[in-house]
Amino acid sequence: MQRLGRIAIGAGIVAVLAYAMVLGAMYFFQRDFQYDRSGRLFGLSETKLTAAELVSIPTADGSSLTGWYQPPAAGKPLIVYFRGNAQSFSREHERFAAFVADGYGFLAFDYRGFPGSPGEVSEANILADGLAAYDWAADKGFPIVLWGRSLGSGPATYVASLREADALLLETPFDSAVSVAADRYWFLPVGLLMADQFPVDQWIKDVTEPVYVAHGTADRTIGVNHGERVYALAPNPDELWIEPGAGHSDMWARGLWERAKGFFQRAEAGVR
Template identity: 60%
Template sequence: MKLLRRLLIAIIALVAIAYAGVVGYMYVNQRALQYAATGPVIPLADTALSGAEDIALPSGDGVIHGWYQAPRPGLPVIVYYKGNSKSFGEEHERYEAFVAAGYGFIAFDYRGFPASPGQITEDNILADAITAYDWAAAKGDPLVIWGRSIGSGPATYVASQRDAKALLLETPFLSAVGVAAERYPYLPVYWVMQDQFRSDVWIKDVAEPVFVGHGTADTTIDVSNGERLYALAPNPYELWIVPGVGHSDLWAAGIWDKARPFFESVMTP
C-alpha cells in the first residue's frame, strides 16, 4: 500500500509539474500565440487607390502607419480596424470598393504589426485605435466604424468612447479571453491572459446602431460569439448570419452589400 501511495503521489506531482509547465509556457509566450503580426507591407502605389495618402500618426511611444482618403460630400469615412494577421494593406481591395462607392476610409497597422513598429499589447492597440479615430474625426467628416475579427475589439472600445454614426462588427468575439477559454478549457486563461479585449463589457456603452455579421462555419471565432455580442448591444440594427461561411469569407459573401444600406440609413436625417 505504501508503494502504491508513493507511486500515486509521484504521478500526481508529475502531472502538476507538467500542467504548471504548460501554463507557464502559455503565459510567457501568450502574445506570440495570440497575434499573427507578420507579412509584407504593400506600397500604396501598388494599389488602385490613386486618391489616398500615406499617413504616419504619433501614438503612445511610437507611430502608426496607414492610408487615408476623404469621402465624397455627404458620405462618411470608414474607420477600419483590421484583423489579426498580416498588414492592413492586404485588404486594399476592400478600401478600393469603399472609395469607388464614394466613401472615405482610414486603415492602419497597430503598433507591432508589419507597417508600424512597436510592441503589441491590448493597451497599445486600443490607444492606436483611438489615435486613428481622433485624427480622422478632426477632418470634420462623419465617421462610421468597421471592426473585423480581432479588430472588433478596438472597434467596440472606440464606439464606447466616441460618438460615431455606426458600428459594424465582422466576425466579432464576445471577448478574446472567452474565445481562448473555449479553445483551451483546461487552462486558467481568465487568470493569466493579459490581452482579454472585453467587448462584452464595452458593448454596453455603445450608443451607435450596431450591425454584426458572422458565418456559421467560422472555426476561428464561433458564430455564437457574434450572436451573444449582438444581444448585448443597446441599439441593435441587424444580425446577419450566413450559413456555411467561414471566418475570412464574409467579404466574398457580400458583407459590403449589407454594409452600404446600413451606413446609408444612419446618414439619413
C-alpha cells in the same frame, strides 16, 4: 501494490509538472499565441488605390502608426477600419478599393507591433491606437462610421463607447478575447493568465451608435455565439446577419460589402 502506488505518484507528479510548464508557457508567451505579427506592409503602388495616401498617425505617447487614407466623395462617410489579427492591414487593399469605388473614404492602419507600426503590441496600446486613429480621422471633418473585423471588434467597440460616430459594424466579433481563449483552452485558467482580455461585452453597453453584426455559422476562430452575444447586448441594434456555412474569413465573399452599404445608408439617414 507499493510499486504501483509509487508509479501512480510519479505519474501524478509528472502530470502536475507538465501542466505547470504549459501554464508558464501560456503566461510568458501569451502574446505570441494571441497575435499574428508576421507579414509585411504593402506599398500603395502594389494596389489599385491610386488616390490614397500613406499617412503617419501620432499617438498620445509620441509613437506613430502607419496607415492609408483617402477622403470620401461628397455625401459619403469616412470608414475608420480596425483590422483583424493577421499580418498587416495593407493585405486587405481589395476591400479598400471597393470602398473608394463606391465613394466611401477610408482610414486603415496597423496597431503598434504589427508590420507597419513600430512598438509593443498590447491591449492598452491597441485601444490607444484606435482612439488616436479616430481622432486623426475626426479632424478631417467628414461623417465617420466604424468597422471592426475580428480582433478589430475590440478597439472599434471601445472607440464607439467613448467617441461619436454614425455607425458601428462588427465583422466576426468576440464578446471578449478571454472568452475565445476559454473556448480553445478550456483546460487552462485563461481568465487568470490573460493580460489582454478585450471585454467587448462591457464596452458595447455604452455604444449609442446603431450596431450591425455579421458572423458565419462555420467560424472556427471565433464561434458564431460570440457575435450573437455582442448583438444581444447592443443598446441600439440594427441587424444581425448570420450566414450559414461561412467561416471566419468568408463574410466579404458572401456579400458583406453590399450589406454594409445598406447599413451605412440607414445609419446616415438616421443621423440627418
